[in-house]
Amino acid sequence: MFNQDIVKPENLVYKRTDVLTDNVMHYCPGCGHGTTHRIIAEVIEEMGIQDKAICVAPVGCSVLAYNYFEVDSLGAAHGRAPALATAIQRLNPDHHVFTYQGDGDLAAIGTAETIHACNRGENIVIIFINNGIYGMTGGQMAPTTLIGMKTATTPYGRNVELNGYPLQITELLAQLPGTYFVTRQSVHTAAAVRKTKKAVRQAFENQKNKKGTSFVEVVSNCNSGWKMPAPKANEWMVENMFAKYPIGDIKVDGELVQK
Amino acid sequence: MTEEIIIAGFGGQGVLSMGKILAYSGAMQDKEVSWMPSYGPEMRGGTANVSVIISDERISSPIISQFDTAIILNQQSLDKFESSVKPGGVLLYDPNGITNPPKRTDINIYKVAATEKAAELGLAKVFNMIVLGGFLKVKPVVTEEFIEKGLMKSLPERHHGMIPENLKAVQTGKELVQAVHTL
Amino acid sequence: MAKELKLMKGNEAIAEAAIRSGCDGYFGYPITPQSEVMEHLMAEKPWEKTGMVVLQAESETSSINMVYGGAGVGKKVMTSSSSPGISLMQEGLTYLAGAELPAIVVNVVRGGPGLGTIQPSQADYFQATKGGGHGDYQLFVLAPATVQEMYDFVFLGWEIAFKYRNPVMILSDGAIGQVMEKLYVGDYVPRWTEEELRKNAPWASFGKPADRKHHIITSLELDSAKQEQHNHKLQAKYREMEEKEVRFEAINCDDADYIFVAYGSSARIAEKAMQLGKEKGYKIGILRLITLFPFPKKKIAELSTKVKGMLAVEMSAGQMVEDVRLAAEFRCPVEHFGRYGGIIHTPQEVLEGLEEKIIKRK
Numbered sequence A: 001m002f003n004q005d006i007v008k009p010e011n012l013v014y015k016r017t018d019v020l021t022d023n024v025m026h027y028c029p030g031c032g033h034g035t036t037h038r039i040i041a042e043v044i045e046e047m048g049i050q051d052k053a054i055c056v057a058p059v060g061c062s063v064l065a066y067n068y069f070e071v072d073s074l075g076a077a078h079g080r081a082p083a084l085a086t087a088i089q090r091l092n093p094d095h096h097v098f099t100y101q102g103d104g105d106l107a108a109i110g111t112a113e114t115i116h117a118c119n120r121g122e123n124i125v126i127i128f129i130n131n132g133i134y135g136m137t138g139g140q141m142a143p144t145t146l147i148g149m150k151t152a153t154t155p156y157g158r159n160v161e162l163n164g165y166p167l168q169i170t171e172l173l174a175q176l177p178g179t180y181f182v183t184r185q186s187v188h189t190a191a192a193v194r195k196t197k198k199a200v201r202q203a204f205e206n207q208k209n210k211k212g213t214s215f216v217e218v219v220s221n222c223n224s225g226w227k228m229p230a231p232k233a234n235e236w237m238v239e240n241m242f243a244k245y246p247i248g249d250i251k252v253d254g255e256l257v258q259k
Numbered sequence B: 001m002t003e004e005i006i007i008a009g010f011g012g013q014g015v016l017s018m019g020k021i022l023a024y025s026g027a028m029q030d031k032e033v034s035w036m037p038s039y040g041p042e043m044r045g046g047t048a049n050v051s052v053i054i055s056d057e058r059i060s061s062p063i064i065s066q067f068d069t070a071i072i073l074n075q076q077s078l079d080k081f082e083s084s085v086k087p088g089g090v091l092l093y094d095p096n097g098i099t100n101p102p103k104r105t106d107i108n109i110y111k112v113a114a115t116e117k118a119a120e121l122g123l124a125k126v127f128n129m130i131v132l133g134g135f136l137k138v139k140p141v142v143t144e145e146f147i148e149k150g151l152m153k154s155l156p157e158r159h160h161g162m163i164p165e166n167l168k169a170v171q172t173g174k175e176l177v178q179a180v181h182t183l
Numbered sequence C: 001m002a003k004e005l006k007l008m009k010g011n012e013a014i015a016e017a018a019i020r021s022g023c024d025g026y027f028g029y030p031i032t033p034q035s036e037v038m039e040h041l042m043a044e045k046p047w048e049k050t051g052m053v054v055l056q057a058e059s060e061t062s063s064i065n066m067v068y069g070g071a072g073v074g075k076k077v078m079t080s081s082s083s084p085g086i087s088l089m090q091e092g093l094t095y096l097a098g099a100e101l102p103a104i105v106v107n108v109v110r111g112g113p114g115l116g117t118i119q120p121s122q123a124d125y126f127q128a129t130k131g132g133g134h135g136d137y138q139l140f141v142l143a144p145a146t147v148q149e150m151y152d153f154v155f156l157g158w159e160i161a162f163k164y165r166n167p168v169m170i171l172s173d174g175a176i177g178q179v180m181e182k183l184y185v186g187d188y189v190p191r192w193t194e195e196e197l198r199k200n201a202p203w204a205s206f207g208k209p210a211d212r213k214h215h216i217i218t219s220l221e222l223d224s225a226k227q228e229q230h231n232h233k234l235q236a237k238y239r240e241m242e243e244k245e246v247r248f249e250a251i252n253c254d255d256a257d258y259i260f261v262a263y264g265s266s267a268r269i270a271e272k273a274m275q276l277g278k279e280k281g282y283k284i285g286i287l288r289l290i291t292l293f294p295f296p297k298k299k300i301a302e303l304s305t306k307v308k309g310m311l312a313v314e315m316s317a318g319q320m321v322e323d324v325r326l327a328a329e330f331r332c333p334v335e336h337f338g339r340y341g342g343i344i345h346t347p348q349e350v351l352e353g354l355e356e357k358i359i360k361r362k
Helices: A033-047 A061-067 A081-091 A103-109 A111-119 A169-174 A190-208 A230-244 B015-028 B075-084 B114-121 B124-138 B144-154 B157-176 C010-020 C036-044 C060-072 C083-088 C090-098 C125-129 C147-164 C174-178 C194-200 C224-244 C264-279 C297-304 C320-328 C347-359
Strands: A053-057 A072-075 A096-102 A125-130 A179-186 A213-219 A248-252 B002-010 B032-037 B047-055 B067-072 B085-093 B108-111 B178-181 C004-009 C025-028 C053-056 C077-081 C103-109 C140-142 C167-173 C180-185 C248-251 C258-262 C284-289 C291-293 C309-313 C334-337
Touching: A033 A061, A033 A096, A033 A125, A033 A190, A053 A061, A053 A081, A061 A072, A061 A096, A072 C060, A081 A096, A081 A111, A081 C025, A081 C053, A081 C060, A096 A103, A096 A190, A103 A111, A103 A125, A111 A125, A111 A169, A111 A213, A111 C060, A125 A169, A125 A190, A169 A179, A169 A213, A169 A248, A179 A190, A190 A213, A213 A230, B002 B015, B002 B075, B015 B032, B015 B047, B015 B124, B015 B144, B015 C004, B015 C180, B032 C174, B047 B075, B067 B075, B067 B124, B075 B085, B085 B124, B108 B124, B114 B124, B114 B157, B124 B144, B124 B157, B144 B157, C004 C010, C010 C036, C010 C077, C010 C103, C010 C147, C010 C174, C010 C180, C025 C036, C025 C060, C036 C053, C060 C077, C060 C083, C060 C090, C060 C103, C077 C083, C083 C090, C083 C103, C090 C167, C103 C147, C103 C174, C125 C167, C125 C291, C140 C147, C147 C167, C147 C174, C147 C180, C147 C224, C167 C174, C167 C264, C174 C264, C258 C264, C258 C347, C264 C284, C264 C309, C264 C347, C284 C297, C297 C309, C297 C320, C309 C320, C309 C347, C320 C334, C334 C347
Parallel strands: A053 A072, A053 A096, A096 A125, A125 A213, A179 A213, B002 B067, B067 B085, B085 B108, C025 C053, C025 C077, C077 C103, C103 C167, C140 C167, C258 C284, C258 C309, C309 C334
Antiparallel strands: A179 A248, B002 B047, B032 B047, B032 C180, B108 B178, C004 C180, C140 C291, C248 C284
16 A cells, blocks of 8 residues: 555545644643644534534633634633623524633633523533643642642642632532533543543533533643643642542533532 | 703602603603603612703703702702702792791792692502692693603503593692792 | 604613614623613513523623623624723723724713712723723723713714724713603614624634634734734724714804813703803803714814813813813813712803813913
8 A cells, every 4th residue: 555545535544633723732742732622623523513613712821722723713811711602602592602711711710700601501612621720821829729739829839728729610510500511521541532522522412402501621731830741740630630620420411420 | 941840759759750751741742851860879768859851952961950940749858959949940849748848038939738639539659740730830841732642651551541540630730739939 | 764752861772772773782780870771671672673682791891701702703792881890891891902893882980989989970081091901902982972872872883893893982971871861763773694794794703614714803912023013003993093083063162262172961061051151251162072082183273273271071080181181282271170979060160160260260
């Protein structure tokens, strides 16, 4: 078999989706953003909804997410993505509006927007990347930073007296009647990627069926922020992050599946 | 013709709606009108007042501090607005609950015992229209025909059955009003 | 167009205009003295009549960002609030301006600073015309003085907002919001169809068709050279507005000795003061500003060569007066008069202000 035969469409076994642009991603090697982007883009392609998909990008590491998705996009002010998505979805009920937000954006500065969009049961998809740190601004404490975890603003480790507790916002949102599907996944292994893709697909299918808010948390590493090599960061994530943020579905078809 | 009016009393006495009916009637009679209420927490059961202007010309300021006519329905409002009537103007009040009647001698003063009459006739709901009748007798700024049109326009359709009762109250007020002091 | 007479509050006129001008969405949060805007919308149920979306948000911060979202996908969207709420919206306003998004934001101004009072004020002039949020940007600012203008300026606002891809602020106050006056309303202008939206807002992120690359609505540009270029473009747009869109009403200005410069409620109070002044033999004119940005610099410069003095009448400690002075360039005395903190000056006070500060000067 020659090269030109291999690239023939009928012989392709893997192809990068056209719902991603050709722009080179700026994410650190080993970071979960790139993989999560690809999962979303593949789901959009597979569902044939590129012309109806609208991405609302946050402020944080994924502030430039709109450069990578080949879908019409908007960049929101810090924390406000669910407010934008609310309006866009209500004004275009048959579109597929999704937000892509980090832990600072979604669970600190945008807490009100997040909770109220979920509580109204807005028919949107929220993808939430939780890596327990502010990556873009240089590794400061996030609302999801673990107790004892060192960051630029908790140089001696997160201290409950000073900083309060890690915020399990996903469990909190699952309590709201407006959320239809709430799950926590990861993208550090091939198996995890497959599960996450299934969850993202489920979220967009729910949206197609106008079920209310679907919320997919992806626990990710921030190897540069955590100051670890990527493989070590994933090990640390499994051992520490998953202990606080356990992987699995929390609410399915509007029913809590975890206590 | 420009008539600048303040209507003032307790919240719940129908001060704002009386003003609204007057303004609507003026508008129906092809006059320029404005209706400017006091607003905010003071609306909640305390005193309420509204300035209404009816004019043949474009109304400059809807916010006024001197009035051709003050229609006063409680003592606080009398204390507050007696001095704001323009010399030669009109002060019309309901004597119910008034312990210190108006004292000015450079204005025309009338009273309309609307509270008493409304109770007597069982017309408490249209008490404010008795007062309005009193005012229209003194200052016929809009004609009766247009009061009816104003009521039709300002009342929701489900309340149109009450229009005859309202007009009767206006008539009652016209008969009831009494001069206290005229120039 | 058939005109129907109504008697309405200024706030209700805003809501009525929204429905009748083909607005796609209103997003708001209650605050005195403008809550009637959303109350009227909710009572009218425009989603049944025109398909318009009306939503009570969780805060003004959210309302303005809902507006940003709706504007970004090419819809005619608006919000309204009063001073403290508008302060919360400043972030959204600078993003709207930066991303060049059309929208209407109504400020029914009340007295400040802080929680202040709920009574009328004009002390948000600086905030409205000089930015308010961060960065070099301008809102297009319209100042209605009547209930009719509250209504008409919503229609005008859409025109301007989409022509220039810029947020438009309707700067009103508690008095114009609360007063009920005669209002002539026209027929319903239908909301844009999808085809019209694509034609009128071809830049928007309404969903990527197969035949073009994706659209990105953002105010972020990490390359400073490009950001400077973007700023040049914005400034050129603002200069074009100054060239083409200045609006004012000049009343009795031609042979006036004195000019009241005013907008909104104050312009109407000044009109009454002008009549009182006439009785005393003063020749007074009024320059009633309709656009606060763009500011009628040329008209003021022209008048400043002809008159003995100008009094800027505004319910603030003296904000617009600065722009009047800059435009008059010391060719005539320019002074400020105004009550503020929620107190409305009377026509008598305004006339006395003119006598004291201009006529009997020196």
